[in-house]
Amino acid sequence: MWDYTDKVKDYFFNPKNAGALAEANAVGEVGAISCGDALKLMLKVVPETEIIEDARFQTFGCGSAIASSSALTELVIGKTLTEALEMTNQDIADFLGGLPPEKMHCSVMGYEALQAAIANYRGEEWHDDHEEGALLCKCFGVDEGMVERAVRMNKLTTIEQVTAFTKAGGGCLTCFDGLEACLAKVNAEMVAEGLLAEHEAYRLGGTSQAVVKQKAREMRGFVKAPEEPKPAPAAAPMISLDQIALVPPPSSAAPSASGGLTMLKKIRLVEETIEEMRPYLRQDGGDCELIDVDGNTVKVKLSGACVGCQMSSVTISGIQERLAVKIGLPFRVVPV
């Protein structure tokens, strides 16, 4: 099992400040049950002084998640909001005498919950609400801001570290390009600000995607990751679904390179397959909607329990597999 410090064990077995806080006036919630950990942080802030008088937590998660949450409450009690905002996830890890590298995301979860709680107190929108486009990793519901903060605060310079600290990229890895771009961007900023030496910074293309994917697959018990994006067959037309319903197939949709199916036929089949799967997804509290078919890329919108968690990677590979079986063509399914 993990090499937890005595302090981690102590805070896990005898957590301090566990449970609900009725008089809380600042609440931050991060994570989801399907992602394997979730934390609800409740603070009681004295309005006049902005001092955090009391803090409680409720956590679903492993040993280090519970210990990190409890440590966080101990750390913030007595601090002013301004002081609390200066804390980093490293402070939580240090307080516990360190965390195993693979478990650093537990400390990041604590940090994020604190930021969210303070934003909640101040009536601000916490930028972790996954509005369109901001979500980088769909499997674990990690947005760009969270990755940026974790990279900056912990001087992360590799994709593996980003996964260890935020969980982003720990699933299907369709988010690889986004993670890479984000890491490179923040590292470049850090170099410019003198926070990082030039040679340490991550450069785009610095990690072979194949290597990371392979590693992720091994870690996940050999589940197949989605196929590498294949170049779409030449001149495959972009058709959206409403177009199909209203207009006849464009002439360019003559038998295409892929399997001799017309584009329209292909879309119909894709549509049928996804329709067939929806009742099953709904059973598990999720849903999936076809948005677009572009060449061999199928864009879908996941909702309900499928969103922002690992369910999505399973759903995605499930859809991919059904499509391959039903239509006999390799499709790449991308959540949008």
Add this chain to the structure above:
Amino acid sequence: MTPVYLDNNATTRVEPSVVAAMLPFFTEQFGNASSIHAFGAEVGGALKTARRELQALLGAEHDHEIVYTAGGTESDSTAIFSALESLPDRTEIITSKVEHPAILAVCDHLEKTGRARIHRIGVDKAGRLDLDAYRAALSDKVALVTFMWANNETGTIFPVEGLAEMAKAVGALFHTDAVQAVGKVPIDMKSSVIDMLSLSGHKLHGPKGIGALYVRRGTRFKPLIRGGHQERGRRAGTENAPAIVGLGKAAALALQHMEEENTRVKALRDRLEAGIQQRIPNCFVNGDKDDRLPNTCNVAFEYVEGEAILLHLNRAGIAASSGSACTSGSLEPSHVLRAMDIPFTAAHGSIRFSFSRENTDQDVDRVLDVLPGILEKLRDLSPFWAGTNETPKAFKPVYA
């Protein structure tokens, strides 16, 4: 406080009489079985006896159908590579999504390097194989079908005999990873059509690092490891005499205790399972309740995370294991539970208790004493529990 060991699917304690049988082969009887002199002959005789003991456990017709290997993993690899090499016109392999990594990782590798096309057959929510998908995948392009006899995480048993017949009908070889089944369920290879079967010593109170591949007489075979002529040229390398003797002794004991395994041990498992379900709300049993190893119990606890449960159990002196992501270092829960479509809300909190004949009624009592308290404590901590607290009875998972 004596520890309670309920992780026998991970490995078992080497039985003291097995250790005793092995010891002389480290000291006085150190000879090489291939040598012509007395030192060698002594060892050669012991290896023969051991082979007969394993033959009896498998109900094999011939003792030379057994090829010793360095464990279940090597047996699995040997079977896969041998089949592909022996049937060069066939390039497909059929397996399931719930196999042990000893099978899945090899298949992944073969696929990635373009040496074989892999069909991975899915399972239903109880872990039962999708027979229609299997039937559809069978063709004369298939070199090997490999399905595990019993699943290491849930104990679910596949109907391997029938599956083997279907494979034979298209001329494919059939292999089964029986690492978890051998010693727990009766096996009679004489009356079977299975071509190859893997087993491992350390799952049946024998030593680690020793196993065997049963290869039916007349089955086409290519060795994985070449060199000397040991094992009739099917597995080179000086025999691991102490381990082989230990495995033989363990096999003899397993045969003796087969009935106990399916009566007393099964009763312990059933009592634990019933006790848990009685005392703890919002939990359900993973796997095929009707066709399962007698020793395995895998329970999903909603709203708690498996590692947290294991840490508490460990502190109470109880060893079990979990399909949770956090214990394995991966971020997603076990591939077996995911293939079964167990929702993540429960997969993260799945715990496996696996018994052996060394377990007692007191062991079950100990777990039933502490587990409800652990669950209560962790659920009190959980932000998801509060809301469901009032009406736990109403909880009816669609997947149970």
